[in-house]
Structure formats: structure tokens, C-alpha cells
Amino acid sequence: MKLVEYLAPLKNASQQARILATMYFLEATAGRRQLTTGDVRKALSDARVTNLKSWNLTARLQQAGQFVHAEGSGATRTWELTESGRAAVAAFAPPLPPVSRGIERQNEAAALRARVAKITDAETRAFASEAVDCLEIGAHRAAIVFMWVAAVHEIQERVWAASTPSAITAAVQSHNPRAKMCKKRDDLSEYNEELLMQLAHDLGVIDKNEKAELLKALGLRNSSGHPNKLRPGEYRARAHIEDIISMLF
Structure with missing residues (x-):
């Protein structure tokens, strides 16, 4: 499954929901837990999310509360889903196909x-x-x-x-x-x-x-x-x- 497919059912969801879902997808499929806003923006862009230029990813992540953990500062600051963040995404996002060992x-x-x-x-x-x-x-x-x-x-x-x-x-x-x-x-x-x-x-x-x-x-x-x-x-x-x-x- 590609990210564009995974996000398709979420096209009317909030920016924050789609950002968290993207992080969840990248972690589950590529093992990428710690992501910069640049990493997330590129993934969303590759998935052809519309109006992405107007998105303030840092603000949306800062508003995500206990769902994300941040380390560092500036352009190199990384964001990672917490356990409660993963549970929240799993509750509203489509299920991912089973991953091979x-x-x-x-x-x-x-x-x-x-x-x-x-x-x-x-x-x-x-x-x-x-x-x-x-x-x-x-x-x-x-x-x-x-x-x-x-x-x-x-x-x-x-x-x-x-x-x-x-x-x-x-x-x-x-x-x-x-x-x-x-x-x-x-x-x-x-x-x-x-x-x-x-x-x-x-x-x-x-x-x-x-x-x-x-x-x-x-x-x-x-x-x-x-x-x-x-x-x-x-x-x-x-x-x-x-x-x-x-x-x-």
C-alpha cells in the first residue's frame, strides 16, 4: 500500500489527523519513528495532498498534545508518535495490511x-x-x-x-x-x-x-x-x- 491510498479515506479529515496518520504510516511501513516536519511534508507532497503549502505542520504538531513527542529545536527538531498517538490514529485511520516479518x-x-x-x-x-x-x-x-x-x-x-x-x-x-x-x-x-x-x-x-x-x-x-x-x-x-x-x- 502507498501513502496516497492510505490517506484517500481521510481526505476530509483535519490537517492534524492526516499529519498523524502520515507519521503512523511511515513508522509502520518504513520504520521511521523520528521525523522532521520536512520529512512529513515531503511524504504528504508525494501523496499529492492538496493545498499543502498553506499547512503549518509545526503548529499542528504542537497542538497534538500527548499524541506526539518532540526532540531538538529548529529545522532539525524531530517528532515521534507516542503510544497514545498510535492508538488514536489506529482508531480513526484505515487499517494497514499485515506486514511480513x-x-x-x-x-x-x-x-x-x-x-x-x-x-x-x-x-x-x-x-x-x-x-x-x-x-x-x-x-x-x-x-x-x-x-x-x-x-x-x-x-x-x-x-x-x-x-x-x-x-x-x-x-x-x-x-x-x-x-x-x-x-x-x-x-x-x-x-x-x-x-x-x-x-x-x-x-x-x-x-x-x-x-x-x-x-x-x-x-x-x-x-x-x-x-x-x-x-x-x-x-x-x-x-x-x-x-x-x-x-x-
Whole structure:
């Protein structure tokens, strides 16, 4: 189904209703949750909605209340339907045809990529992007490993930025007196990842709950990165990626 078909029964609906329906359609069919007003306007234009030049999309979205969530400002401000917004559109708009699992997987990957794109550190973002690539093609163990590498790199960056070499050395040697002295950023790679989590907690980079959840993620990474009978499924791998993104980014 094309957007022009989906909006046809709504031709007499309000501008706001058609804007929300367009966002709902793009999310369901293309996995595009966060949209600028430019994105929505282009979709409406492609669907040949009349008198579109007179529409003030920002005003209509601002008036949508709890149905939308906004992030950012200016031309780059993005809008996303909330759960109540999705429910509202589903109540007045025509039903969408069932989506195949393959398309759903592509949509889910697109939504994850939108979140990954917001990661500021380029190296961390590259690892996380590879994790999503692996998830989309069904390489679940690789997805888990790559996302954990992204998490470790991010925590190393935060530890280095939040402290000094002498303080890092003192903290890590309080748990392992034989641990290498930290003199430069790359020395953090010499510490095993469980010790790194403890170090990050000691220095206030992560809290107690985040440490506990990250150690669980480390356990899954270890099981996925070594020869054994574990075969993590799609949902477990995606949850691993989503959990780390939610905690760290």
C-alpha cells in the first residue's frame, strides 16, 4: 500500500489527523519513528495532498498534545508518535495490511539505526552500527559481540574523560594490586572488562544498577563469543542492543 491510498479515506479529515496518520504510516511501513516536519511534508507532497503549502505542520504538531513527542529545536527538531498517538490514529485511520516479518525486521533495524546515529563518538557509533547490521541479517552472536565492543569503548572514553591516570591506577589497583599502571588512554584496554566495569562504578561513570546490567550483558557476550551450544535468538540479541543503547546513550 502507498501513502496516497492510505490517506484517500481521510481526505476530509483535519490537517492534524492526516499529519498523524502520515507519521503512523511511515513508522509502520518504513520504520521511521523520528521525523522532521520536512520529512512529513515531503511524504504528504508525494501523496499529492492538496493545498499543502498553506499547512503549518509545526503548529499542528504542537497542538497534538500527548499524541506526539518532540526532540531538538529548529529545522532539525524531530517528532515521534507516542503510544497514545498510535492508538488514536489506529482508531480513526484505515487499517494497514499485515506486514511480513522480513519487513518488520527491516523497520526495527531502521529504528535502531536512528538511535545509533545519535551516538557522538565515531568509533563507538561504528561498532554499534555493525551490531545492527549483524542483527538484520540474523548473525545474532556477532550482533551481541559488536554491541558489547561499542559499550566497552564508550565506557573507556568516559573513564578517561572523567578522571586522571593516577586516580585510575589507584582505583584499579585497589581491586587488583598487580594491574598495570594507567599512563595513557590505550592502557585501559589492558584491564579485563569486569574490572573495567568496577572501575567505571568506582569513578562514578556508571551507577550500581547500570553496572549490574552491564555485567549481565558481558556474560551474554562471553557466551556468544566462545564456542558453545548457545544460539541466541533475534529477540535476545535485539534486547541486548536496545538495553545498552538505553543505558549508555
